[in-house]
Amino acid sequence: MKAVNEMKLQIESRSVNEAFARAAVAAFAAQLDPNIEDLSDIRTAVSEAVTNCIVHAYPDSVGKIYIWAGIYENGLFKVRIKDKGCGIADIRQAMEPLFTTLGGERAGLGFAVMESFCDKIKVTSKIEKGTVVTLEKIFSGRSATDDRV
Numbered sequence: 001m002k003a004v005n006e007m008k009l010q011i012e013s014r015s016v017n018e019a020f021a022r023a024a025v026a027a028f029a030a031q032l033d034p035n036i037e038d039l040s041d042i043r044t045a046v047s048e049a050v051t052n053c054i055v056h057a058y059p060d061s062v063g064k065i066y067i068w069a070g071i072y073e074n075g076l077f078k079v080r081i082k083d084k085g086c087g088i089a090d091i092r093q094a095m096e097p098l099f100t101t102l103g104g105e106r107a108g109l110g111f112a113v114m115e116s117f118c119d120k121i122k123v124t125s126k127i128e129k130g131t132v133v134t135l136e137k138i139f140s141g142r143s144a145t146d147d148r149v
């Protein structure tokens with residue numbers, strides 16, 4: 001299936017860029033005329049994925065984060081967040097709620113949030129090569145309540 005429209009963004013893994021990434025993806029998604037809840041969900045999921053690149057993929061350096069977003073027929077929105085960082089040894093374990101390799105600092109809930117806020121999430125990773133997180137969400141369209149002042 002080919003995207004109706006798509007965009008690419010490359011940012012450095014600096015924490016100041018997390019807000020930019022989530023705002024940029026949300027601005028692109030706006031053409032789907034999403035309701036407030038769907039837009040908020042995708043912002044939160046992107047924020048978690050980008051934060052993971054910043055804190056986990058490149059823990060002691062600044063690396064590149066590659067973001068791609070695509071709009072498909074029937075309100076399907078896909079976002080891919082890719083890094084060339086340290087990679088994940090055990091993806092299944094990493095995705096378990098409360099699992100974190102940064103104990104004390106982190107809750108281990110990022111993947112759980114992405115899963116609950118999106119319709120689908122796919123993670124592939126290779127040690128020392130990097131990680132790709134693909135998020136999919138079907139935007140259900142504007143709700144009547146969005147027009148209330």
Ligand SMILES: Nc1ncnc2c1ncn2[C@@H]1O[C@H](COP(=O)(O)OP(=O)(O)OP(=O)(O)O)[C@@H](O)[C@H]1O
Pocket residue numbers: 048052053056057058083085086087088094095099100101102105106107108109110111112131
């Ligand atoms: N892009 C990535 N590169 C390398 N490791 C990652 C990446 N994303 C996640 N991980 C690993 O998966 C674990 C779980 O990620 P998750 O986002 O669920 O929790 P967290 O980041 O540890 O905590 P929280 O997101 O609640 O602050 C991380 O602790 C880390 O070990």
Ligand SMILES: [Mg+2]
Pocket residue numbers: 048051052109110111
């Ligand atoms: Mg996280």
